[in-house]
Amino acid sequence: MIKVVLLVTTVTLSCLLFYKSANNPLNMVSLWKTDCYSSKTINETSLETVQKREPVSELERVLMNAAMEDNTVIITALNEAWVKPNSTFDVFRESFKAGIGTEILLKHVIAVCLDKHAYDRCIEVHPHCYLINVTDSDQLSGPNRFMTPGYLKLIWRRMDLLKEVLGLGYNFIFTDADILWLRDPFPRFFRDADFQITCDDYNGKPSDKNNHVNSGFTYVKANNRTLSFYKFWIRSSRKFPGKHDQDVFNLIKNKQFVLKLGINIRFLDTVYFGGFCQPSRDINVVNTMHANCCIGLDNKVNNLKAALEDWKRYVSLNTTVSETKWNIPPKCGY
Numbered sequence: 292m293i294k295v296v297l298l299v300t301t302v303t304l305s306c307l308l309f310y311k312s313a314n315n316p317l318n319m320v321s322l323w324k325t326d327c328y329s330s331k332t333i334n335e336t337s338l339e340t341v342q343k344r345e346p347v348s349e350l351e352r353v354l355m356n357a358a359m360e361d362n363t364v365i366i367t368a369l370n371e372a373w374v375k376p377n378s379t380f381d382v383f384r385e386s387f388k389a390g391i392g393t394e395i396l397l398k399h400v401i402a403v404c405l406d407k408h409a410y411d412r413c414i415e416v417h418p419h420c421y422l423i424n425v426t427d428s429d430q431l432s433g434p435n436r437f438m439t440p441g442y443l444k445l446i447w448r449r450m451d452l453l454k455e456v457l458g459l460g461y462n463f464i465f466t467d468a469d470i471l472w473l474r475d476p477f478p479r480f481f482r483d484a485d486f487q488i489t490c491d492d493y494n495g496k497p498s499d500k501n502n503h504v505n506s507g508f509t510y511v512k513a514n515n516r517t518l519s520f521y522k523f524w525i526r527s528s529r530k531f532p533g534k535h536d537q538d539v540f541n542l543i544k545n546k547q548f549v550l551k552l553g554i555n556i557r558f559l560d561t562v563y564f565g566g567f568c569q570p571s572r573d574i575n576v577v578n579t580m581h582a583n584c585c586i587g588l589d590n591k592v593n594n595l596k597a598a599l600e601d602w603k604r605y606v607s608l609n610t611t612v613s614e615t616k617w618n619i620p621p622k623c624g625y
Contacts, residue, residue, distance in 0.1 A: 350421060354461050357401045357419040362513070363462040365400045368449045371408040372588060379468045379588070382595045384417070389603055392475035403452060405445060423452060446535050447528055454521040457513045467507035469582040469591045473602055476564070476578040480510055484557040485517050488540075491568040491583055493561040500544050502558040505566065505583050506536050516554040523548055567594065567619055574605050574615040594619055 357364050373379040380402070387397040401419045404410035413420035449465075456463050464476070480487055481497065489508040494501065511517050527543050528534065534542070543549060544556070565571030566581035580598055582591040597618040605612065 350455065351459060353401055353419055353421045354456065354459060357399050358461060359399055361462065362460060363399070363464070364456070365396060365464045365466060366403060366453070366456065367400060367466050367468045368403045368405060368445070368452075369409045369413060369468055370405045370445070371412075373468050374402075374404070374409045374412045376412075378592055379595070380413075380416075382592060382599060383468045383470065383472075386471035386473065386599055386602075389599065389606065390471075390473045390475075391606070393472045396472070396475065403449070405448065423448065443533070443535055447525070450521070450525050450528075450536055453511070454518070454525060457511065457518045457521055460513050462510075462512045464510045465506075465508065466579075467581065469585075469595060470508060471580040471595060471599055471602065472578075473580060474576075474578040476510075479559070479563045479578055481557045483555060484510075484512075485514060485555045486511050486520065487557045487559055489559045489564045489566070489579075489581065490561055491566060493558065493569065495560075497557050497560065499558065500556070504537055504540060504558065505568075505581065506540065507581055507583065508559070508564060508579060516552050519552055520549065520554050570615075570617045570619060572615055574602070574617075575611045580617075 354364055367380075367383065369380055384397065387393045387400075398418065400417070401421055402413045402417050404413050404420055404422050407422065410420055410422040453463065453465060466472070487510040489505050490502045491505045492503040496502070511521075523546075524536070524539060524543060528536075528539050531539055531542060561569040562571055562573055563576060563578045564581075565577050565579065566583040568584035571577035571580065580595075580602075582595050585591045585594055601616070601618050
């Protein structure tokens with residue numbers, strides 16, 4: 292009889308223990324292993340623990356809604372002049388729809404609006420719009436020709452925002468709105484790079500810092516190296532007043548601070564990431580086309596439309612072509 296009571300007691304205690312452990316799986320593991328791991332998933336290259344949480348700012352809300360599964364977003368910057376009907380933003384969006392494997396990426400694009408007029412127009416046509424500081428929108432809303440005070444203010448305002456995006460743990464592709472997206476660029480990126488940037492002129496060496504860069508298209512992974520680099524880049528702009536981000540990049544890229552960071556920088560081939568400075572030589576593989584070396588907003592829009600029509604004709608042929616011909620005037624307005 293005593294044996295029966297002991298048996299029943301043992302079974303009852305075992306069941307209770309199993310029940311509690313089932314409700315807390317970590318307790319079950321701790322019976323066998325005292326060194327338990329956190330249930331949170333850590334991304335070794337990210338700035339923060341990957342976990343679902345409520346956004347604490349409007350920027351975070353937009354980032355969370357637009358992000359890919361790996362916390363990557365595509366960001367462009369717009370002002371009133373660029374977002375008007377039939378202007379740059381419309382051509383930009385049309386290129387995603389006409390591109391190969393790019394339309395699905397459009398839902399991950401965040402349009403950062405530099406004035407209220409741009410924001411009002413953006414929300415009419417695009418799902419992810421974010422209105423940045425509007426206290427000086429009168430200086431940011433116009434065409435802002437290259438190297439004017441309004442242009443420089445726009446550039447450094449954009450850089451501040453990108454630093455903030457990295458600080459929130461999001462990878463990003465920054466793309467100027469005067470870029471045609473013709474193919475999905477992700478297969479062409481270097482997997483081990485922290486920071487990748489396009490070139491006006493490419494010398495054939497992806498790790499050579501002597502490449503002539505164009506910061507209108509960058510792919511940046513969120514980690515401590517890139518965040519520190521962006522902070523240093525922005526801080527350095529105060530030492531070089533009147534310089535835009537590309538000039539400052541060239542002035543700091545070999546600084547000891549940057550070298551100590553160990554940031555892996557790669558430069559993107561213009562065959563795949565072309566522009567009007569150096570158009571892609573092969574339409575069969577080109578991913579993006581940038582209206583760089585093109586002065587004036589009207590000039591940019593007209594020549595982007597011409598290049599997009601060339602692309603549509605190519606796609607309609609449904610075959611490779613032996614010779615690339617872009618309907619772009621030499622130097623596009625110089």
